[in-house]
Amino acid sequence: MTQDNIASAVEAELVELSGLLTEPGEHECLRCYLLRMINEFGCDGQHRWTIRWRDLRAPRARGLIGRLQRLGGVCCDCEVLLNVFPDYPDTTSLLPCAGQRQPGSSAPCDLRELRRSA
Ligand SMILES: [Zn+2]
Ligand SMILES: [Zn+2]
Numbered sequence: 258m259t260q261d262n263i264a265s266a267v268e269a270e271l272v273e274l275s276g277l278l279t280e281p282g283e284h285e286c287l288r289c290y291l292l293r294m295i296n297e298f299g300c301d302g303q304h305r306w307t308i309r310w311r312d313l314r315a316p317r318a319r320g321l322i323g324r325l326q327r328l329g330g331v332c333c334d335c336e337v338l339l340n341v342f343p344d345y346p347d348t349t350s351l352l353p354c355a356g357q358r359q360p361g362s363s364a365p366c367d368l369r370e371l372r373r374s375a
Pocket of ligand 1: 300301302303333334335336
């Protein structure tokens with residue numbers, strides 16, 4: 258294996274890894290996904306994570322971005338979090354997602370349930 262081959266093998270592995278890391282959980286709601294991604298990778302000033310979530314979890318929700326923009330998530334993912342999903346339990350660490358309410362739904366999960374049972 259030449260030096261080049263090793264480098265591209267490592268690169269391929271990294272790409273694969275970041276694909277997995279940025280994949281929304283099977284039932285992860287949009288709010289928890291955005292929190293997780295912005296916490297890990299930050300906001301790039303666009304709807305990067307919202308679009309990734311929609312493509313994988315709600316591919317038929319074509320109007321999703323427009324709807325979120327009307328609700329205040331005008332420019333980017335962190336605005337969606339701040340303005341569309343302002344309710345989040347007061348914690349120092351992220352809570353595990355309680356689960357998407359129904360497939361394709363962008364409504365946030367109900368974390369109060371989780372806290373009560375914790
Ligand atoms: Zn932002
Ligand atoms: Zn959630």
